[in-house]
Each structure stands twice: as C-alpha cells, then as structure tokens.
Amino acid sequence: xxxxxxxxxxxxxxxxxxxxxxxxxxxxxxxxxxxxxxxxxxxxxxxxxxxxxxxxxxxxxxxxxxxxxxxxxxxxxxxxxxxxxxxxxxxxxxxxxxxxxxxxxxxxxxxxxxxxxxxxxxxxxxxxxxxxxxxxxxxxxxxxxxxxxxxxxxxxxxxxxxxxxxxxxxxxxxxxxxxxxxxxxxxxxxxxxxxxxxxxxxxxxx
Numbered sequence: 001x002x003x004x005x006x007x008x009x010x011x012x013x014x015x016x017x018x019x020x021x022x023x024x025x026x027x028x029x030x031x032x033x034x035x036x037x038x039x040x041x042x043x044x045x046x047x048x049x050x051x052x053x054x055x056x057x058x059x060x061x062x063x064x065x066x067x068x069x070x071x072x073x074x075x076x077x078x079x080x081x082x083x084x085x086x087x088x089x090x091x092x093x094x095x096x097x098x099x100x101x102x103x104x105x106x107x108x109x110x111x112x113x114x115x116x117x118x119x120x121x122x123x124x125x126x127x128x129x130x131x132x133x134x135x136x137x138x139x140x141x142x143x144x145x146x147x148x149x150x151x152x153x154x155x156x157x158x159x160x161x162x163x164x165x166x167x168x169x170x171x172x173x174x175x176x177x178x179x180x181x182x183x184x185x186x187x188x189x190x191x192x193x194x195x196x197x198x199x200x201x202x203x204x205x206x
Contacts, residue, residue: 066152067183068145070175073155074119077169084163087127096131102139102195103127105165107187109203116178120203123169124187129195130163137161137195142188143170147181180205 064071088094094101106125114120122143130137139161145153155170182202190196 063155064153064172066150067147067179068152068172068175070177072173074171074173076157079167080164081125081167082165084130084133087129087163087165090165091127091129094129099131100135100137100191100195101129102189102191102197103129104187104189104197104199107185107199107201109185109201113204113206114174115206116174117176119171119173121169121171122185122187123167124189125165125167126189126197127165128161128163133163135163137163138192140190141168144186145172146184146186147179152183174205178205
C-alpha cells in the first residue's frame with residue numbers, strides 16, 4: 001500500500017501556543033505514529049513526521065489554551081480499516097458520478113469522563129469514497145475543542161489518502177489544573193477536491 005502524507009499545522013495563530021518535540025515512527029501494522037506536541041507558552045515550530053513507504057514528510061502541530069493550557073497533544077496515529085471496495089459496500093448509495101465523498105462513520109472520546117492530568121483519545125473514523133481505485137485525495141482533518149463555547153484547542157492535519165475507511169487518533173493529556181465541565185469536540189474532514197463531513201461529541205472533565 002502506498003500512502004503519501006503531509007501533515008501541517010492549520011490552527012489559528014492565537015491557538016498555537018505550542019512547542020514541539022519527538023520523532024516519528026512507522027507502526028508495523030501499517031498505521032502511522034507522529035511526533036509528540038507540547039502545549040503551553042512557547043514558539044510555534046514543526047515536528048518531522050514520516051510517511052509510509054514511498055510517502056512524503058511533513059509536520060504536525062496543535063495548540064491548547066484557556067481551560068486546557070499546559071496540557072499535551074500526544075502522538076498522532078492513523079490506520080486503514082477497510083479497502084475501497086469494502087467501503088463502497090458499506091455505503092451502497094454512493095455512485096462514482098458523485099465524485100469524491102467523505103463520510104464520518106464514528107467519532108469517539110475515550111474515556112468520556114476524565115480527571116485532570118489524565119489522557120483522552122479523540123478518535124475519528126471516516127470513509128473516503130473515490131470514483132477511481134488509484135485516486136489520492138488531499139484531506140484536512142480538524143479537531144476543535146470547545147469549553148463554555150470558547151475554543152480551547154484546535155489542530156488540523158493535512159494528509160493524502162487513497163479510497164477506503166480510515167481511523168485516526170489524537171490523544172490529549174489534560175493539565176493538572178484543567179477546569180471541570182463538559183468539553184465539545186467538533187471533528188471535520190474535508191477535501192479540496194470536494195466532499196466534507198462534520199460530527200460532534202462531548203467529554204467531561206471531573
């Protein structure tokens with residue numbers, strides 16, 4: 001499988017109070033682990049993240065502030081769950097004439113209730129439906145976290161995907177002083193070539 005990836009920061013500058021460190025590794029199962037991202041006061045930078053065989057290299061970054069300032073955005077991880085043929089079977093209403101379509105199949109925060117200092121994994125599973133088998137689609141994944149209707153974290157990943165169903169995970173380690181309450185996670189996947197889907201969930205800080 002040839003997957004080309006570039007990952008870059010696309011968050012609003014006001015959210016990018018991050019310093020980055022760590023190295024990328026390729027998971028033996030075919031998934032991909034990115035570089036760790038520190039959050040808090042510091043200069044905005046880039047962390048190298050390796051693509052799979054034949055892939056490109058880019059940067060991943062994120063930002064946390066306000067109620068989550070001082071937390072940590074951990075290693076980005078992704079893995080292909082289904083082939084394009086299997087994905088088309090699951091979305092029987094899709095027709096190639098529709099062009100590229102993106103469908104979020106699942107959005108989870110694990111666990112749904114977390115204490116300050118603990119980690120919550122934000123997982124997105126989505127279908128990339130393409131009219132051609134070998135098409136590579138430029139996709140932007142965005143995870144926005146809100147508390148009391150104010151954005152307290154946002155990170156975007158720009159990546160090229162082939163058709164199929166994909167799962168990606170971004171872990172957020174909360175600061176010890178994280179404010180209690182409900183946090184909304186708004187996940188968006190969109191393609192410059194067309195297709196967009198948005199889902200929303202919540203998790204709670206005890």
